Each structure stands twice: as structure tokens, then as C-alpha cells.
Amino acid sequence: MSRDRIRGLPRPVGNPQTVEDDLPGMGPSDCAACREELSAELDGEGDPARRPAVRAHLRTCPACTAWREQAAVVTRLTRTAPAEAGPDLVARVLPSAPRGSRRRVGARVALAVVGVVQIVVGIAALVGLVGHGDGSAMLGGADMAHMGHETAAWNLALGTAFVAGAWWTRHLAGLLPVLGVFIVVLAVLSGLDLAAGRVEPDRVATHAVLLVGFVLSLAVARSAPRRGPGPAPRAVAGPRLGEDAGPDSARTPLASRDDLGPVARARPPRRDVA
Amino acid sequence: MDDAVITDAALAARDGDRAAAARFVELTQQQVWRLLAHLADRGAAADLAQETYERAFGSLRRYRAESPARTWLLAIARHVAADHLRRRARRPVAPALLDDADEPLGAARPGDVAEGIALRLAVDALPTDRREAFVLTQLLGLGYAEAAQVVGCPIGTIRSRVARARADLVEGLGSTTTAGEAAVREP
Ligand SMILES: [Zn+2]
Numbered sequence: 001m002s003r004d005r006i007r008g009l010p011r012p013v014g015n016p017q018t019v020e021d022d023l024p025g026m027g028p029s030d031c032a033a034c035r036e037e038l039s040a041e042l043d044g045e046g047d048p049a050r051r052p053a054v055r056a057h058l059r060t061c062p063a064c065t066a067w068r069e070q071a072a073v074v075t076r077l078t079r080t081a082p083a084e085a086g087p088d089l090v091a092r093v094l095p096s097a098p099r100g101s102r103r104r105v106g107a108r109v110a111l112a113v114v115g116v117v118q119i120v121v122g123i124a125a126l127v128g129l130v131g132h133g134d135g136s137a138m139l140g141g142a143d144m145a146h147m148g149h150e151t152a153a154w155n156l157a158l159g160t161a162f163v164a165g166a167w168w169t170r171h172l173a174g175l176l177p178v179l180g181v182f183i184v185v186l187a188v189l190s191g192l193d194l195a196a197g198r199v200e201p202d203r204v205a206t207h208a209v210l211l212v213g214f215v216l217s218l219a220v221a222r223s224a225p226r227r228g229p230g231p232a233p234r235a236v237a238g239p240r241l242g243e244d245a246g247p248d249s250a251r252t253p254l255a256s257r258d259d260l261g262p263v264a265r266a267r268p269p270r271r272d273v274a
Numbered sequence: 275m276d277d278a279v280i281t282d283a284a285l286a287a288r289d290g291d292r293a294a295a296a297r298f299v300e301l302t303q304q305q306v307w308r309l310l311a312h313l314a315d316r317g318a319a320a321d322l323a324q325e326t327y328e329r330a331f332g333s334l335r336r337y338r339a340e341s342p343a344r345t346w347l348l349a350i351a352r353h354v355a356a357d358h359l360r361r362r363a364r365r366p367v368a369p370a371l372l373d374d375a376d377e378p379l380g381a382a383r384p385g386d387v388a389e390g391i392a393l394r395l396a397v398d399a400l401p402t403d404r405r406e407a408f409v410l411t412q413l414l415g416l417g418y419a420e421a422a423q424v425v426g427c428p429i430g431t432i433r434s435r436v437a438r439a440r441a442d443l444v445e446g447l448g449s450t451t452t453a454g455e456a457a458v459r460e461p
Binding site for chain 2: 035036038039040042043045067070071074075077078079081082083084085086087088089090092093094096097098099100
């Protein structure tokens with residue numbers, strides 16, 4: 001087909017950039033709308049509702065019929081053209097990749113250490129206690145030895161929780177209320193007991209390990225990067241110049257990654273130009 | 275290529291996982307490079323791709339997987355290309371022309387190679403908006419919706435730009451017109 005023939009075809013009216021979906025029904029001479037639809041069909045993005053109008057137009061318009069053939073050739077050529085390969089950039093760009101926060105890593109290690117100390121304290125107490133119950137002083141239905149066992153069990157549990165939390169940091173947040181209540185109650189009671197002379201300061205000092213563990217847990221949990229879908233997409237608006245990923249610009253609520261709007265729509269299989 | 279895999283890699287990279295960052299780059303770098311080669315210039319594409327990843331890593335901590343990481347990354351690449359063209363326009367010398375000369379213009383080579391070069395020249399001669407839509411959907415294989423997300427425009431705009439790009443290419447490749455002429459023909 002000669003160039004002039006194509007050039008002579010009617011162009012869409014108005015600003016070429018804004019003529020879009022809103023073209024009303026396809027008139028017999030509306031070649032631009034017809035070709036847009038033919039083009040979309042080549043990409044598997046055709047609109048079934050417009051199909052009959054396109055077919056009708058093609059029957060009356062040899063120019064568009066010829067254009068369809070040529071467009072198909074160009075499309076085939078594009079997809080079979082050898083893909084140009086760029087250089088491997090991994091080594092060049094990796095230095096700028098985000099690092100895990102040093103302080104966070106430090107807090108996690110410290111938390112694990114505190115957990116181990118706590119476990120050791122628990123085991124030591126347990127070993128020291130086993131078999132030492134003399135059945136004399138009973139408290140709430142348990143003798144002192146059993147009370148000691150309960151304490152040791154708690155120490156072991158909390159130590160394990162610290163170590164586990166240091167590893168699986170995501171579970172740490174759920175642990176905080178338990179730890180918090182335990183430590184506050186223990187602190188208040190220890191203070192009262194100290195004042196009344198019911199406990200040695202040395203004994204109370206061992207509780208400091210718990211307090212340190214709690215503070216570290218708090219630090220690790222608070223420094224956790226937020227994961228998963230945040231409040232919202234900038235949707236189709238896309239990032240504008242200069243604010244590539246603007247922090248908190250106007251966001252609307254979004255449910256989940258399964259609900260990505262336009263992107264989640266069915267689309268044709270990806271055409272990977274090998 | 276799986277968008278979910280790329281997005282997961284981006285999220286893990288955000289949390290400081292270096293191996294995931296490397297995977298993220300491996301999975302996306304060809305598309306990033308190709309987009310930049312066509313939107314900016316081929317000779318600078320590697321440097322621009324590097325700049326794209328540096329920007330992406332810089333703002334990764336604000337990435338919340340609201341859109342697939344690949345779309346997010348390509349949108350950044352697009353801005354890098356625009357910034358590059360603006361920088362280059364401000365400078366009197368255009369070194370890119372030299373960089374681009376790795377393929378002789380209009381050289382007739384037999385078979386696919388010649389066709390490939392002719393196509394590349396014709397694509398690079400398209401007006402920016404159409405070239406962008408065409409490269410995203412045809413050379414990178416994005417769906418119209420994804421391309422719209424990268425560009426930040428309605429799907430219908432991508433649809434019509436792709437169609438216009440095709441029309442230009444049909445014209446440019448169908449006749450003996452050189453790509454350069456095709457560029458001036460239609461602003
Ligand atoms: Zn027609």
C-alpha cells in the first residue's frame with residue numbers, strides 16, 4: 001500500500017492524544033476507531049462489544065482490511081525480533097540495596113543473649129531446687145519447692161520466648177502484652193517485698209534480666225519494617241516526577257494485593273520476546 | 275516472569291535481604307534496560323538502569339506493594355529516562371548521537387538483522403508517547419493495564435497510543451521512508 005493512501009485516510013478529530021474510548025458507535029468511515037480496535041485485538045486486548053462494528057467496517061473498507069494485514073506483519077516482526085540484551089547490573093547496583101538496620105540486628109542479638117541467660121537462670125534454679133522440698137511451708141496448696149518449680153518454668157518459658165522472638169521477630173509483638181504485664185506486676189511486688197524485707201536484693205536483681213529482655217523486645221518489635229500492602233495505591237495516577245514513591249501522598253484505602261484493580265484484570269498471556 | 279515473585283523479592287530486599295535484592299535486579303534488569311534503551315538512549319541505558327535501581331532502592335522502604343514491584347520499578351525507569359533527556363537537552367553537546375552509532379544508520383543487512391534494525395530505528399523514531407506505549411506493550415510484553423499504571427494514564431490512552439504507533443510503523447516500514455523522516459512527519 002502506498003504511503004499516500006494511508007495518509008489520505010481520515011484522522012480522528014480533535015486532539016489525537018485525547019481521542020479514546022469515548023468514540024461513539026463506529027461509523028462506516030471511522031477508520032481510526034476501527035484500527036484502534038484492530039490494534040487492541042492484535043494484543044489480545046480487544047473489546048468484544050466493538051467486534052461486530054469492526055467486522056462491519058472491514059467489509060466496507062479495503063484500506064482498513066489491508067492495514068490489518070500490515071499491522072499484523074509489523075507485530076509479528078516486533079515479537080520475533082531478537083531481544084537486545086543489556087549488561088548484567090547486579091554487582092553494580094547491589095551496594096545501594098537496603099541493608100538491615102544495624103541497630104535492629106544488634107537488638108536481636110542482644111535479645112537472643114538475654115534469652116539464653118534467662119534460660120540458664122531458669123535451669124540453674126530448677127537444678128538447685130529439685131529434691132529440696134521439705135514439705136514444711138505450704139502456700140496456696142503448694143509447698144515452697146513447687147513454687148520454685150513454677151518460677152523456674154516461667155523463667156524457662158520467658159527465656160525461650162526471648163530467643164524465639166529474636167529469630168521470628170514477627171511474633172514478638174504478640175508477646176509484648178504478656179511480658180509487659182508480667183514485668184509490671186513483678187516490679188511492683190518486688191518493690192513491696194524489698195521494702196518489707198521479704199526478699200534479698202540479689203534475688204530482685206535477677207529480675208533485671210527480664211526487664212532488659214522486655215526493653216529489647218520492644219525495640220526489635222518497634223523497628224520492624226511494615227510488611228504487606230499498606231493503606232493504599234496511588235492507583236492509576238502513578239508516580240509523578242520528583243516523587244517516585246512519594247511517602248504518604250493522598251492515599252485511598254485498599255484491601256489486599258489480590259485487589260489491585262486494573263492489574264488484576266484478566267489479560268492475555270505475556271509475550272516474552274525471547 | 276512472575277509479578278508475584280518479583281514483588282516478594284522487592285519486599286524482602288526492602289527488609290534488608292541482599293540475596294532478594296540481587297534476585298529483584300536479575301528478574302527485572304533486562305526489561306528496565308530495554309525500556310531505557312528505547313526511551314532515552316542505548317549508549318546510556320546501562321548507566322540509566324543503574325540510576326533506576328539506585329533510586330528504587332532508595333525509595334524501597336516506602337514501597338508497600340500497592341502495585342506490582344515491576345510496574346513500580348518501570349515507572350521509576352521512565353522518570354529516569356525523562357530526567358536524562360531533560361539533562362541532555364540542557365547541554366549543548368549531545369554525546370548520545372555518538373553512542374547510538376553502534377549500528378550504521380540505514381545499513382542494509384540481509385534477513386532478520388536488517389529487519390530488526392529497521393524496526394528498531396522505526397520504533398525509536400516514534401513520538402515519545404507512542405514509543406513509550408509501544409515499547410511497554412510490545413517489547414516488554416506488558417498488558418495495557420500494566421502499561422497504563424507505569425505511565426500513569428488511563429488504559430484507553432495506552433490503547434490509542436499503541437494503535438497510533440502501529441500505524442506509524444506500518445507507514446514507516448511499509449514504504450521506503452527512512453525512520454528519520456517518519457519522526458518529523460508527525461509531531
Ligand atoms: Zn476503514
